[in-house]
Amino acid sequence: MNAAIEAEGLIKTYPGDVRALNGVSFSVPAGTIFGLLGPNGAGKSTTVKILTTLAAADSGTARVAGLDVVREPVAVRRAIGVVGQKNAVDGAATGRENLLLQGRLYGLSGRDLRAHVDDLLERFTLADAADRFVRGYSGGMQRRLDVALGLVARPQVLFLDEPTTGLDPEVRVAMWGEISTLARDEGLTILLTTHYLEEADQLASQLAIFDRGEIVAEGSPEQLKAELRGDAINVELDSEGGSSAVEAALARVDGVREVVLEGRMLRARADQGARAVPAVLAALETEGVSVAAVTVARASLDDVYLRHTGRTFAAADAGHNGNGDGHVDGGSPASDAPEPETTKTGGR
Amino acid sequence: MPAVIQHSWFMTQRHLRALLRQPAWIVVTLVQPVMWLLLFGALFKSIVNLPGFGSDNYADFLTPGIVVMTALFSAGWAGMGILQDYERGILDRFLVTPSSRVSLLAGPLVQQSIVTVVQSLIIIGLGLAVAGASFPGGVPGALVTIVAAILLGMAIGALSNALALVVRKEETVIAVVTSLTLPLSFLSGTFMNLALAPAWISDVAKFNPLQWAVVASREALTSNDVDWGVVTSRLGLLALLLVACFAVATRAFRAYQRAA
Numbered sequence: 001m002n003a004a005i006e007a008e009g010l011i012k013t014y015p016g017d018v019r020a021l022n023g024v025s026f027s028v029p030a031g032t033i034f035g036l037l038g039p040n041g042a043g044k045s046t047t048v049k050i051l052t053t054l055a056a057a058d059s060g061t062a063r064v065a066g067l068d069v070v071r072e073p074v075a076v077r078r079a080i081g082v083v084g085q086k087n088a089v090d091g092a093a094t095g096r097e098n099l100l101l102q103g104r105l106y107g108l109s110g111r112d113l114r115a116h117v118d119d120l121l122e123r124f125t126l127a128d129a130a131d132r133f134v135r136g137y138s139g140g141m142q143r144r145l146d147v148a149l150g151l152v153a154r155p156q157v158l159f160l161d162e163p164t165t166g167l168d169p170e171v172r173v174a175m176w177g178e179i180s181t182l183a184r185d186e187g188l189t190i191l192l193t194t195h196y197l198e199e200a201d202q203l204a205s206q207l208a209i210f211d212r213g214e215i216v217a218e219g220s221p222e223q224l225k226a227e228l229r230g231d232a233i234n235v236e237l238d239s240e241g242g243s244s245a246v247e248a249a250l251a252r253v254d255g256v257r258e259v260v261l262e263g264r265m266l267r268a269r270a271d272q273g274a275r276a277v278p279a280v281l282a283a284l285e286t287e288g289v290s291v292a293a294v295t296v297a298r299a300s301l302d303d304v305y306l307r308h309t310g311r312t313f314a315a316a317d318a319g320h321n322g323n324g325d326g327h328v329d330g331g332s333p334a335s336d337a338p339e340p341e342t343t344k345t346g347g348r
Numbered sequence: 349m350p351a352v353i354q355h356s357w358f359m360t361q362r363h364l365r366a367l368l369r370q371p372a373w374i375v376v377t378l379v380q381p382v383m384w385l386l387l388f389g390a391l392f393k394s395i396v397n398l399p400g401f402g403s404d405n406y407a408d409f410l411t412p413g414i415v416v417m418t419a420l421f422s423a424g425w426a427g428m429g430i431l432q433d434y435e436r437g438i439l440d441r442f443l444v445t446p447s448s449r450v451s452l453l454a455g456p457l458v459q460q461s462i463v464t465v466v467q468s469l470i471i472i473g474l475g476l477a478v479a480g481a482s483f484p485g486g487v488p489g490a491l492v493t494i495v496a497a498i499l500l501g502m503a504i505g506a507l508s509n510a511l512a513l514v515v516r517k518e519e520t521v522i523a524v525v526t527s528l529t530l531p532l533s534f535l536s537g538t539f540m541n542l543a544l545a546p547a548w549i550s551d552v553a554k555f556n557p558l559q560w561a562v563v564a565s566r567e568a569l570t571s572n573d574v575d576w577g578v579v580t581s582r583l584g585l586l587a588l589l590l591v592a593c594f595a596v597a598t599r600a601f602r603a604y605q606r607a608a
Contacts, residue, residue: 084440107351
């Protein structure tokens with residue numbers, strides 16, 4: 001299959017010596033949804049800016065739809081649609097006017113453009129609101145219009161930068177439906193950035209996990225999860241102040257590995273989670289640590305992230321202190337851990 | 349049609365439409381010039397009696413100055429428009445389309461010029477009908493006044509855009525614009541014959557673009573025997589200024605794109 005996007009050794013440093021990207025390479029087969037997953041500031045948006053000709057990398061190369069983003073930026077722009085993080089819609093114009101102007105900038109005009117705009121309005125259920133001012137639209141409607149704007153030029157490659165950040169949960173699920181339909185029915189290649197693990201899991205056929213400007217893991221969500229043998233055991237301690245001795249004690253339990261202590265949360269993996277729980281609790285009791293709750297869950301992308309970066313996704317997202325993505329988007333980090341599937345013990 | 353003209357016109361339309369949908373705003377932009385023309389003009393009516401003032405009706409003297417000053421004041425705020433597009437992500441959305449880059453700067457400036465034409469006509473009309481001015485320069489004089497207002501407005505508008513693209517903060521743009529426009533007005537012959545002003549003010553005014561526009565428009569509109577050399581030289585200076593300011597704005601825009 002042809003690669004719709006090829007990035008090779010992208011490096012980008014912002015003024016003040018902030019390394020936003022530290023050698024990022026990946027390849028996206030045409031017609032697939034590829035997810036860039038990572039906390040705020042990990043370098044996802046910088047990657048999108050480079051691929052969409054908004055920013056230039058310090059070094060490395062990138063091709064989109066077979067075109068070099070530095071040497072053929074105008075041709076790249078003709079081949080792509082971009083939906084940014086903000087609802088980049090003109091509130092003083094109507095939905096239809098927003099779409100018409102966007103189309104005209106690509107050289108579309110006349111009846112063809114008008115019919116295409118009508119189609120898009122219909123498809124994103126904005127037909128009724130088409131001639132109302134966008135400033136009166138709900139957040140979900142503005143987001144749908146924003147996605148429609150990205151599709152006006154019938155792009156080969158669509159970039160969706162945090163498409164559901166700030167949306168209500170129901171609206172988010174509806175947006176996911178629309179995105180998968182786009183890839184399935186139109187053969188679009190979609191590059192999606194997200195800091196919602198669940199979103200990446202739902203939509204992307206391939207994922208690259210970003211951390212501090214680097215890709216730390218890549219593969220399909222299933223592959224990534226399968227690499228983690230066994231289950232996750234999460235132990236909530238009664239109080240903070242667990243020491244490395246606690247970690248070590250747990251690591252000595254048969255079949256338990258990858259022990260990480262973060263505040264009151266003690267996380268570990270075990271081949272057979274439910275079977276390991278009694279031994280885990282016994283080991284903790286020996287150490288004199290009291291336990292508030294224990295959960296055992298199948299591997300989630302959160303665990304994948306923890307394994308490759310040594311910290312949980314939520315902690316990385318919360319601890320983001322402006323390492324170069326050039327945005328702060330106030331969206332709350334979501335750990336999206338799946339419901340525990342095996343046991344839940346309120347042991348003490 | 350070349351893309352740059354076509355796309356500029358799309359952008360002009362976009363901004364014009366937004367303005368026409370807020371008719372109240374058009375009235376607001378006229379409040380200030382009307383104050384200057386009717387209230388300030390009435391208050392200082394007798395100033396023409398100063399020996400050597402060289403005009404016998406203050407409304408004649410004041411009206412062309414108010415026209416070009418109004419263009420300057422509105423143009424100062426041009427940067428706020430591009431800043432809002434930047435903050436909402438609209439600027440980046442346009443930048444990832446194959447749109448002409450220049451059109452993103454030129455479009456709003458053309459819209460602003462259209463507004464300037466309307467404002468200028470209204471102020472000249474008020475000067476004639478309400479303030480009791482008479483303009484021997486007639487239609488050609490009015491045309492020169494409007495051209496001077498447009499050139500000055502576009503130049504200052506381009507600078508305001510450049511500033512906005514560099515600082516990318518509304519507060520800074522507001523601070524710079526408010527602290528520059530009024531001094532520029534007082535360091536010109538808008539309100540007063542500079543022959544009667546302190547020498548340092550008339551020296552500084554020689555380098556003040558507002559003064560170039562004031563001189564050209566006042567000469568063309570109110571003189572009984574127009575010195576076209578004076579008019580064309582000042583209009584020429586304003587045209588050069590516009591070219592320079594637009595070049596600065598394009599550079600600022602490129603720097604903005606590089607800094608992304």
